Structures are given as structure tokens and as C-alpha cells.
Amino acid sequence: MVTEPTLLILASLADGDKHGYAMMEDIHQLAGVRLGAGTLYGAITRMEELGWIAGLESEERRKPYRLTALGRRHLEEQMSALDKMVKRTLRRLKPA
Amino acid sequence: MRRGIRLLAKCYPRAWRERYGVEFDALMEDVEPDLQEFTNVLGGAVKLQLASGTALWKFLGVMALVGILASVGAWKLAPQRYVSTAQLRVTPPDGGDVAKAQADQDLDLMLQTTLSRGSLMEIIQRPSLNLYRAERMRIPVEDVIQQMRSDIMVRRDREGSTFSVSFAYPDRLKSPAVLRELTRKLVEGNAMVARNREFIWLEAWKEHAPPGVTVEPAAPPSYPSDPEPRLSIFLAWGFGVGLALGVLVFAIVRQPRLMRQLALCGMAGCVLGGAASFLMPETFVSEVVMRITPPVNPARWYAGTKPESFVERVERLKNAVLGALKNGSERNISIQLFPTTSRVGTARISATGSSALQAQSLASEVVSGFLEQFITEETAREGDDIRYMAERRLGPHIDVLDPPSLPQTPASPNRALMASLGLLAGLLAGALMSWRRRPSGPAMTAVPQPI
Numbered sequence: 001m002v003t004e005p006t007l008l009i010l011a012s013l014a015d016g017d018k019h020g021y022a023m024m025e026d027i028h029q030l031a032g033v034r035l036g037a038g039t040l041y042g043a044i045t046r047m048e049e050l051g052w053i054a055g056l057e058s059e060e061r062r063k064p065y066r067l068t069a070l071g072r073r074h075l076e077e078q079m080s081a082l083d084k085m086v087k088r089t090l091r092r093l094k095p096a
Numbered sequence: 097m098r099r100g101i102r103l104l105a106k107c108y109p110r111a112w113r114e115r116y117g118v119e120f121d122a123l124m125e126d127v128e129p130d131l132q133e134f135t136n137v138l139g140g141a142v143k144l145q146l147a148s149g150t151a152l153w154k155f156l157g158v159m160a161l162v163g164i165l166a167s168v169g170a171w172k173l174a175p176q177r178y179v180s181t182a183q184l185r186v187t188p189p190d191g192g193d194v195a196k197a198q199a200d201q202d203l204d205l206m207l208q209t210t211l212s213r214g215s216l217m218e219i220i221q222r223p224s225l226n227l228y229r230a231e232r233m234r235i236p237v238e239d240v241i242q243q244m245r246s247d248i249m250v251r252r253d254r255e256g257s258t259f260s261v262s263f264a265y266p267d268r269l270k271s272p273a274v275l276r277e278l279t280r281k282l283v284e285g286n287a288m289v290a291r292n293r294e295f296i297w298l299e300a301w302k303e304h305a306p307p308g309v310t311v312e313p314a315a316p317p318s319y320p321s322d323p324e325p326r327l328s329i330f331l332a333w334g335f336g337v338g339l340a341l342g343v344l345v346f347a348i349v350r351q352p353r354l355m356r357q358l359a360l361c362g363m364a365g366c367v368l369g370g371a372a373s374f375l376m377p378e379t380f381v382s383e384v385v386m387r388i389t390p391p392v393n394p395a396r397w398y399a400g401t402k403p404e405s406f407v408e409r410v411e412r413l414k415n416a417v418l419g420a421l422k423n424g425s426e427r428n429i430s431i432q433l434f435p436t437t438s439r440v441g442t443a444r445i446s447a448t449g450s451s452a453l454q455a456q457s458l459a460s461e462v463v464s465g466f467l468e469q470f471i472t473e474e475t476a477r478e479g480d481d482i483r484y485m486a487e488r489r490l491g492p493h494i495d496v497l498d499p500p501s502l503p504q505t506p507a508s509p510n511r512a513l514m515a516s517l518g519l520l521a522g523l524l525a526g527a528l529m530s531w532r533r534r535p536s537g538p539a540m541t542a543v544p545q546p547i
Contacts, residue, residue, distance in 0.1 A: 021126040038140020061122040
């Protein structure tokens with residue numbers, strides 16, 4: 001189970017823009033992980049500084065976030081590495 | 097809870113709140129307010145405060161405030177004790193320094209007798225008082241007596257004309273009741289000492305004893321109104337602990353890897369130290385307290401001679417007693433001397449054994465040895481001088497204040513100490529390893545850390 005908050009947020013934003021609470025719900029459905037508000041906004045702060053996500057115009061006090069090109073590339077790299085590791089591990093698990 | 101979480105949200109750094117405050121507050125309205133969310137928001141506030149370069153002193157100030165608030169809660173939960181105090185007046189007899197020294201000696205004897213194991217146990221078990229009931233079911237009797245001794249405080253003023261006795265106990269009415277008993281025992285002890293002295297002088301020297309010290313109540317036991325410990329003590333502790341925790345949290349957030357390594361090494365050391373203590377053989381210690389007093393003689397008997405001091409007498413008796421022990425048991429005996437005056441004092445004998453019974457029987461053997469040796473010496477000296485004949489009639493001057501105890505728990509190995517030493521060694525080893533592995537160049541910070 002992936003529990004890294006930054007990766008979970010990037011994965012959640014991969015299919016469209018979302019605000020904080022929507023991200024929390026989506027991550028819960030996607031990975032079964034319940035992110036706390038403190039953890040979520042700590043990660044959002046850092047990721048925005050790194051340029052992986054960008055805030056959009058607020059909608060009734062709730063600000064949606066969008067994945068940037070840099071963030072998408074980082075997510076693809078991480079998922080690709082994860083995919084390779086999963087495939088190798090599954091091959092090891094197959095009976096000889 | 098929701099209100100508390102909203103309040104916590106205000107603790108985030110100002111710059112951060114200006115950027116994210118509105119949307120974070122909106123999120124707070126959506127999330128389920130529970131303890132997990134509360135601690136998560138609190139952790140986020142602490143981490144962001146520290147990561148945003150908040151000065152150490154500012155963070156420490158907040159932690160000290162939290163510590164003070166927590167200490168108020170702890171004070172409410174802490175067991176309250178009521179301290180009652182009584183005062184006794186001491187009037188030494190006329191007769192200069194010699195009389196004053198005799199008065200001090202008598203007072204010490206009275207206090208030792210009043211605070212002896214038997215005397216305190218009698219008070220503890222008295223049905224009308226029934227003290228330390230919960231403790232007596234939980235811990236050994238020896239420890240209960242020791243606790244009572246620590247709850248009693250005797251203070252003497254500088255001139256020596258009065259001394260106060262205090263007793264602290266959770267029951268507001270029992271505290272002065274116990275103190276009444278203690279003062280009664282002291283005053284009665286004083287009268288008994290005077291009676292004994294008179295009897296001895298009449299018996300031995302056919303004359304009245306010189307006047308001794310007088311002890312009488314000066315102020316009855318006070319009825320305490322406010323319980324202890326005082327809130328101010330808790331506040332001071334809360335402040336100190338808050339500051340210490342602040343430094344620790346600051347270090348954990350700023351140096352998480354180092355602190356994790358230190359914690360792991362410390363825990364490993366603690367476990368190793370604790371495990372090593374279980375491999376060591378257990379030893380039990382039985383203790384005896386004896387009081388040794390000189391014979392009561394008119395001063396004229398000592399004209400021109402130097403009476404044997406307390407230390408000289410015990411050392412001489414000790415050598416004879418320990419020399420008579422078999423199988424090298426003398427190595428398991430230690431004797432501490434507490435001279436009150438040059439001729440009076442108490443001796444604490446500690447006997448060590450691999451079992452509680454072995455330790456107790458060795459202590460009993462040593463006490464019997466002291467008493468036998470004393471009587472043998474006195475009998476042998478009878479023919480020397482007429483004054484020894486008179487002394488002999490007064491009986492031995494060794495009183496066993498606390499008979500050999502039966503230890504309930506082993507005295508060594510000290511598992512808590514060994515685990516603490518292991519913890520310390522682990523922390524040192526962890527610090528040394530981190531220092532040796534420190535990077536030589538600038539650290540890479542591009543990789544995002546989990547938040």
C-alpha cells in the first residue's frame with residue numbers, strides 16, 4: 001500500500017482538478033488511506049513550492065489544485081519505478 | 097472538538113495562513129472532528145511552525161505555556177496531602193556545655209525511639225488510625241515504614257529551644273491525629289528517660305540524678321486547611337518539562353534521522369541493560385539498627401581518664417564479632433556508624449545473602465554476636481575497677497532499634513539502574529555512529545520528504 005502523501009496527492013490529481021476535501025475522499029477510495037488535514041496541507045505546501053501542483057481560482061473558499069507538467073513527470077517516473085518493482089516481485093512469486 | 101481543531105488551525109505560521117488559511121478553514125468544516133484529526137492538525141502546525149524558521153525561543157515559549165496548562169490538570173489529579181505541624185519546647189538543664197550535650201543526646205534517643213520501626217508500626221496498625229491501608233496491601237511493610245518516615249519531618253531551631261514535627265497524609269483528620277501520637281510518644285519518652293536515669297543513679301550511685309532535658313508541647317498539632325502539593329510547585333515543573341519537551345520536539349523535527357537513530361540505539365541499550373540484569377544473581381539485604389550508649393556515670397569517675405568513644409567501642413566489638421563468623425561471611429556484612437555525640441550513636445548493619453532468609457539470619461547472627469561480645473567484655477572488666485561493677489548492674493547499653501528485617505525484594509541487581517545505564521550507553525553509541533557517518537559535502541534537499 002502506497003502511503004507517501006505526495007504520491008497519493010499527485011495520483012489523485014491525475015484525473016482532474018480537486019480541492020482539499022475532494023482529494024481526501026478520492027485518496028481514501030483510491031488507496032484506502034485516510035489523510036489528515038494537517039498532513040494533506042503540509043504536503044500541498046511543499047508540492048506547490050516544488051512546482052508539482054498549482055492552485056486555481058477559489059470556488060466558495062475552497063481552492064482547487066491542478067497537476068503541473070513537472071508534477072505529472074514526477075508521478076510518471078514514480079509510477080514507472082513502482083510498476084517495474086511490482087512486475088519483478090510478481091515474477092519472483094510465480095512457482096518455478 | 098471542532099472548535100478545538102479550528103483554534104489549532106490558528107496556530108499555523110502567519111505567512112502560511114495568509115496563503116492557505118481560508119481554504120484550510122473551509123476544509124475544517126468538512127472533515128469529521130475527532131481526536132485523530134486533532135492530533136494531525138496539531139502535528140501539522142508544529143511541523144510547519146518549525147519548518148518555516150520559527151525561532152526556537154518562540155516555540156519554547158509555546159511549549160512552556162502548554163506545560164503550565166498541563167501542570168494545572170496534573171495538580172487537579174495528583175493525590176492531595178495535608179501537612180499538620182506541632183511544636184515542642186526543649187529546656188536543657190542548667191550546667192553548661194556538658195548538660196547541653198547530655199540534653200542533645202537524650203533528645204536524639206527519644207527521636208530514634210519514636211521513629212523506630214516498632215513505634216511507627218504500632219501507630220500504622222492502630223485500628224483508630226489504620227494508616228497506609230492501600231500501600232500495606234501493595235508494598236512490603238518495610239517500605240511502608242520508610243514511607244511514613246519520609247512523611248515525618250523534624251526541624252529544630254538554631255537555638256535548640258524548640259523543634260517542630262510535621263506529618264503529611266492524604267486524610268485531613270488523621271494527619272493531626274498521628275502527630276498527636278508522635279508528640280505524646282516524645283513527651284512520654286522524655287519522662288521515661290528521666291525516670292530511668294533517676295532509677296539508675298539511685299541504684300548505681302545511691303544519689304539523685306542530675307536534672308535532664310525537659311520536652312513539653314509548645315503548640316498543639318495544627319489542623320491543615322489547604323492540601324499539598326502546592327500549585328506553584330506543579331507550575332514550575334510544568335514550565336520546566338514544557339521547555340525540555342520543546343527542545344526535544346525541535347530536535348526531532350529539525351533532525352528526524354538523527355533522532356530516530358538515537359531513539360533506536362537508546363532503546364536497544366535499554367533492552368540489553370535490562371536483559372543483562374536478569375542474568376545476574378539476585379542478592380538480598382537485611383538491615384538492623386542498633387543504638388549504643390555509654391554507661392551513666394557521675395563525671396567524677398572520668399576525672400583524669402579519657403572515656404572510650406562510640407566509634408572506638410563499635411570498632412572493637414565489630415572486629416571481635418566479624419572475626420568469629422564462619423565461611424567468610426564477614427565479607428557480606430557492612431556496618432555504618434552514625435555518631436550522635438562522641439560517646440553515643442547508632443550503627444546500621446547490612447547483611448547480604450543470596451536469599452531473604454539467609455540475609456536475615458546472618459544479620460541476626462551479627463546482632464547476637466554484638467550483644468554477647470558486649471556482655472563478655474563487661475564481665476571480664478568487672479574485676480578491674482569498682483565503677484565497672486556498678487556499670488555491669490545497669491545491663492548492656494546496646495538497644496536494637498530496628499530488628500533484622502526480612503527483605504521482600506532483592507537489593508541487586510538494580511534493574512532500573514542497569515536499564516538506564518544501557519539507555520545512556522545506547523544514546524552515546526548512536527551519537528557516535530551519526531558523527532562518524534556524517535556527510536562530507538552539502539546535503540541534497542531536492543527530494544521531497546514525507547510530511
